[in-house]
Amino acid sequence: MTDYLEWSKLARSEGGHYNNLTLMNYHLVPDFSSIPIEAFCGKDLQRLAAKTLEQPPKRGFEATPSKIDPANLSADEVRRRKRTFNSLVTILRMVFRYAWENGHLTSERSWKCLNRVSVNHQPRTIFLTRSECKRLLAACSLPLRNLVMAALYSGCRVGELGDLRVADVGNGGFGVHIKPFKRSPARFVFLPEEGMAFFLEACAGKQKADHLFLSTKGLPWRRQHTLQFRTAVAKAGLPREFVFHGLRHTYASDLIQGGATLDAVARQLGHASTLTVMTTYGHLAAHVREAQVRRSFSALSKANQAAAGKQEERFAELRRAPLPETWDREGNFERTSSLPRTSLARPSKGVLETFASIPGRH
Structure with missing residues (x-):
């Protein structure tokens, strides 16, 4: 040994x-x-x-x-x-x-x-709603909150965020440059506008070679987040099984729910193909699938088309209905056997x- x-x-x-x-x-x-x-x-x-x-x-x-x-x-x-x-x-x-x-x-x-x-x-795929994200952020210390916020804006792994330097922000476009990590090659992660503002604010007062996010002891984040994150999860009343990697799942599921293509999500996460994204998150995009079916289905019955025209208010009400708090658990079929x-x-x-x-x- x-x-x-x-x-x-x-x-x-x-x-x-x-x-x-x-x-x-x-x-x-x-x-x-x-x-x-x-x-x-x-x-x-x-x-x-x-x-x-x-x-x-x-x-x-x-x-x-x-x-x-x-x-x-x-x-x-x-x-x-x-x-x-x-x-x-x-x-x-x-x-x-x-x-x-x-x-x-x-x-x-x-x-x-x-x-x-x-x-x-x-796959252990627990995803947070936006209200759950806010509860988690409120339960974190400031250094951990910045790390969690960065993960929610970028979908990056904790190791990737720990290696991030000031020079990587805005290096090549509207986002952050991620160095090779484990078996994944380098990639560029695009950010939403509020995410870009957050990362630029994190750069303020630092040199280009400085680490962007530091722990409570002023050191680059490595594995020391685990206990702090577990404590914050408990304080926020979230599932005990939720780990930091779940923020990456949360990021991907939010993009898919918002209509992002599987290819775009795979590229943001650094996956070589859409297969992992499809098998892990494909069942979550319920309203995205609904919109695609509505656009793609060809007319079949004039009578039912006419009936649909009389139900516009009811249809709008159904589409405005919020997803249940457990929308991320639905469709995540649990096998009763480990075989x-x-x-x-x-x-x-x-x-x-x-x-x-x-x-x-x-």
């Missing part, structure tokens, strides 16, 4: 390396680090699957939570546990690979048992039995 972490520190992003280190210390080190690597087998992997189901996630430096009965897990909780298990399997495969390359393994047997489980990836429609994973029988033992949740 030490060999792998040395590689991870050099090859992965700081956040990716930190996540690996956290997962290994929480799930692998206490119960599995003493196993001779060539003695590791399918039974150990099955034990890891059981532990992943029983052990709730740990956040930050909080005390290790007590184990729970997997039978009480919801389908979404099982899905998240499966994703954690798959991340651990990926780490173990890399660990075993380095053991093989460094001469600590004489056989591939222990490596061959490391297979992932099938899981239906349900995907198709699967290429080949987990062992023992691991399958462990996840399948949860009634109605496997």
Whole structure:
């Protein structure tokens, strides 16, 4: 594991390396680090699957939570546990690979048992209404409020906003230039007029090379927003599951609801294609779809056309009706199973039995 972490520190992003280190210390080190690597087998992997189901996630430096009965897990909780298990399997495969390359393994047997489980990836897409956005902003400290406001105006990730400099504002057009981040190339994000005013105001009194947004301690934003944001979410009375990345979802859903094309939204977010935008936000543009259907449908019945002409006031009333407070949740179909429609994973029988033992949740 030490060999792998040395590689991870050099090859992965700081956040990716930190996540690996956290997962290994929480799930692998206490119960599995003493196993001779060539003695590791399918039974150990099955034990890891059981532990992943029983052990709730740990956040930050909080005390290790007590184990729970997997039978009480919801389908979404099982899905998240499966994703954690798959991340651990990926780490173990890399660990075993380095053991093989460094001469600590004489056989591939222990490596061959490391297979992932099938899981239906349900995107966590909670979106805020404008009234909810205002409640959240009111609950934030000033530095965090500026960061949240910037995300709502641009749809940028927290890492992209943390790297933003004064020279990036208005550099190439009416918006901000975003540097390459993770696997995404550099892009230009256009802003609405009030957003442009906000970013220009944030530049006031700073040098071109200065970071645009700083934390409460005067440092560029990295991961230190997490606890502050979670506190603000609780104070604003928003869903506990809402995380900073949800501001990006909120931005995209607002654009789509306002009639923006999927291609425009994808380019603003930095996606290579519209596929992610279509699958994640396509069901939210209810009134946009209604307008498109109204414009595109060819006449079918003169009698019904005449009847429609007599209902103009009622039609206008229906179109003026506000969306329900939970409009963002509607159409976001939750699968009762964590299994995907198709699967290429080949987990062992023992691991399958462990996840399948949860009634109605496997």
